[in-house]
Amino acid sequence: MANSRRLFLRAASSSGLLGLVSARTGWGHDRVSTPSQTKGPFYPIPEIEKQSHFDFDLTRKDDKSPIADGEVIAIGGKVVSHSERPLSKTIVEVWQACKTGRYNHPQDSNDRPMDPNFQYWGRLITGDDGAFRFKTIIPGKYPGRTPHIHFRIVSPDRPELITQLYFGQYEEWNRKDGIYMSLNVAQRDAVTTHLEKRPIDPTKKEGEQLLTGDFTIVLGPLSDTKSTQPM
Numbered sequence: 001m002a003n004s005r006r007l008f009l010r011a012a013s014s015s016g017l018l019g020l021v022s023a024r025t026g027w028g029h030d031r032v033s034t035p036s037q038t039k040g041p042f043y044p045i046p047e048i049e050k051q052s053h054f055d056f057d058l059t060r061k062d063d064k065s066p067i068a069d070g071e072v073i074a075i076g077g078k079v080v081s082h083s084e085r086p087l088s089k090t091i092v093e094v095w096q097a098c099k100t101g102r103y104n105h106p107q108d109s110n111d112r113p114m115d116p117n118f119q120y121w122g123r124l125i126t127g128d129d130g131a132f133r134f135k136t137i138i139p140g141k142y143p144g145r146t147p148h149i150h151f152r153i154v155s156p157d158r159p160e161l162i163t164q165l166y167f168g169q170y171e172e173w174n175r176k177d178g179i180y181m182s183l184n185v186a187q188r189d190a191v192t193t194h195l196e197k198r199p200i201d202p203t204k205k206e207g208e209q210l211l212t213g214d215f216t217i218v219l220g221p222l223s224d225t226k227s228t229q230p231m
């Protein structure tokens with residue numbers, strides 16, 4: 001297990017898994033800004049501020065603790081500008097429900113059990129290549145929502161972006177989710193990842209595999225941000 005964790009960490013800054021989403025504008029090569037989505041009520045303040053390490057393996061609380069329930073996945077990508085310039089020194093925060101669809105938040109009144117082994121949020125800072133990668137589980141579905149992962153992106157001299165990432169395999173549920181469907185087709189494409197099995201170490205064609213999805217986050221000017229309905 002320690003070996004696979006090392007492999008995973010080594011893969012974190014690799015660009016080999018960074019497929020680029022197809023959402024583009026019709027003008028030149030500028031990319032569509034990743035759409036803003038509601039922060040929702042379960043952002044883990046103040047808990048995330050107590051986190052003393054930038055741990056992006058949500059599947060367990062530390063190297064010695066049990067692994068959380070659920071299908072383990074990796075999400076990797078880049079934070080870029082409209083012109084695809086990698087944005088370094090950018091904070092990438094994620095938070096999500098565990099397999100049962102429960103958040104680790106006092107306002108979550110859902111009576112489904114919490115997973116004591118799941119690390120419900122993570123935070124990292126991008127390097128020069130703008131890349132990020134974290135390991136987690138497919139979040140559970142909860143009433144009114146399709147499975148999704150919340151993101152908060154803070155980049156120097158850019159507006160903060162709050163968004164959500166969805167899974168293409170849940171197309172039927174996605175189409176019943178009002179927050180997802182509030183986006184236009186290109187925006188939905190930009191926040192929908194398609195998981196596929198890939199080597200944990202992207203520099204090798206063989207070896208241990210992990211369901212992996214790409215997410216390119218495009219930060220645009222302030223005028224591109226918009227609010228959606230609260231939920």
Ligand SMILES: [Fe+2]
Pocket residue numbers: 040042145148150
């Ligand atoms: Fe949520």
